[in-house]
Amino acid sequence: MHEMVITESVLKTALEHAGAAGASRITDIHLVVGQLSTFVDDSIQFYWDIISQGTLAEGAQLHFRRVPAELLCLECEAHYTLPGDDLACPECGGTQVRIVAGDELNLEAIDVETDGDTVPASTGAGG
Amino acid sequence: MIQRIPVVEKILSANDRLAEHNRTKLDSAGVFSYNLMASPGAGKTSLIERTIAGLAGRSRVAVIDGDIATSIDADRARAAGAIAVQINTGGECHLDAVMLQSALDTLDLNSVDLLIVENVGNLICPASFKLGTHTSVLIASVPEGDDKPYKYPGMYRGVDALVINKVDLLPYVEFDMEYFRRGVEILNPGLVTFPLSCRTGEGLEAWLEWVAAGRIEEMSAEGSPT
Numbered sequence: 001m002h003e004m005v006i007t008e009s010v011l012k013t014a015l016e017h018a019g020a021a022g023a024s025r026i027t028d029i030h031l032v033v034g035q036l037s038t039f040v041d042d043s044i045q046f047y048w049d050i051i052s053q054g055t056l057a058e059g060a061q062l063h064f065r066r067v068p069a070e071l072l073c074l075e076c077e078a079h080y081t082l083p084g085d086d087l088a089c090p091e092c093g094g095t096q097v098r099i100v101a102g103d104e105l106n107l108e109a110i111d112v113e114t115d116g117d118t119v120p121a122s123t124g125a126g127g
Numbered sequence: 128m129i130q131r132i133p134v135v136e137k138i139l140s141a142n143d144r145l146a147e148h149n150r151t152k153l154d155s156a157g158v159f160s161y162n163l164m165a166s167p168g169a170g171k172t173s174l175i176e177r178t179i180a181g182l183a184g185r186s187r188v189a190v191i192d193g194d195i196a197t198s199i200d201a202d203r204a205r206a207a208g209a210i211a212v213q214i215n216t217g218g219e220c221h222l223d224a225v226m227l228q229s230a231l232d233t234l235d236l237n238s239v240d241l242l243i244v245e246n247v248g249n250l251i252c253p254a255s256f257k258l259g260t261h262t263s264v265l266i267a268s269v270p271e272g273d274d275k276p277y278k279y280p281g282m283y284r285g286v287d288a289l290v291i292n293k294v295d296l297l298p299y300v301e302f303d304m305e306y307f308r309r310g311v312e313i314l315n316p317g318l319v320t321f322p323l324s325c326r327t328g329e330g331l332e333a334w335l336e337w338v339a340a341g342r343i344e345e346m347s348a349e350g351s352p353t
């Protein structure tokens with residue numbers, strides 16, 4: 001259910017950045033989703049198709065990049081990525097751990113179209 | 128011509144910023160705060176009633192109650208002796224920092240010591256939205272079944288304490304405490320846990336001690352709002 005709120009926030013952020021760049025259309029949206037994040041890709045896509053209508057982002061493709069969780073053991077200070085569901089430290093078995101990354105949902109980048117003459121040639125190369 | 132624009136923004140950054148703001152407000156009023164999360168009917172309001180009564184004369188408690196509709200829960204908290212504000216989310220499945228901010232504006236924080244927020248009954252969504260409270264508590268209850276840590280890992284992972292309510296029902300329902308606790312240990316090693324019954328009062332003393340001991344100085348080193 002809260003994917004609606006999330007999707008609205010993705011759209012708002014993307015439109016702000018596209019507007020600032022003088023874009024005429026957003027073609028692609030690149031999202032980074034942590035392994036521990038609870039957001040459902042399909043649900044975000046569902047709301048996206050509805051709320052992006054009539055905006056610069058209508059028809060834009062959503063890309064989800066999954067990133068693993070990173071943990072820090074507070075007992076032996078080992079850094080490790082989460083292998084499964086067990087958060088305990090693989091080095092010392094310690095159970096006092098901190099999640100450093102892995103529950104995020106970030107908007108990493110957007111691909112936009114601009115009217116050719118407004119873009120300096122040197123910055124035209126996208127990824 | 129297609130161009131890539133780097134953005135790198137947290138999608139929930141607006142909520143997170145507001146949560147920081149709520150935290151600062153609570154800190155400066157000297158009010159230590161708890162975010163209670165649980166499935167519908169686990170006993171959030173019952174535990175709040177017990178906590179208000181148990182801390183009477185020791186701590187002055189305010190309650191912010193989140194529900195999709197009605198003011199039943201805030202009325203119960205008020206009847207138990209607390210200042211209480213109801214938030215009706217109008218369909219949203221969780222509280223967020225904006226809702227908490229407006230509720231905080233209606234409370235006289237200088238006249239209370241502790242704030243308890245009852246989140247909307249839901250084991251998924253509230254985990255994603257920080258409110259700005261100091262501590263988050265999950266209430267599990269025996270009749271929900273012993274498999275809940277395995278099915279709702281996101282919620283068990285993120286909390287600072289766990290209450291296992293309705294232990295008076297252990298003789299009547301199938302609930303393997305060992306299996307349940309093993310699941311919790313995997314997700315949130317060393318989590319402080321309070322098995323108790325809001326009906327019989329068993330186990331409440333330890334919980335009350337823990338709640339009453341909540342101090343802003345102790346937590347502030349730990350940083351991020353919950």
Ligand SMILES: Nc1nc2c(ncn2[C@@H]2O[C@H](COP(=O)(O)OP(=O)(O)OP(=O)(O)O)[C@@H](O)[C@H]2O)c(=O)[nH]1
Pocket residue numbers: 165166167168169170171172173174200247248292293294295296323324325326327
């Ligand atoms: N047997 C037993 N019943 C309990 C206990 N605690 C609460 N209940 C009952 O469980 C039911 C739900 O309790 P509430 O406190 O309203 O639960 P809640 O989590 O606030 O519910 P919502 O706000 O609707 O999500 C009520 O009928 C309570 O009397 C307990 O320890 N043992």
Ligand SMILES: [Mg+2]
Pocket residue numbers: 171172173200245
């Ligand atoms: Mg309730």
Ligand SMILES: [Zn+2]
Pocket residue numbers: 073074075076077078089090091092093094
């Ligand atoms: Zn370790």
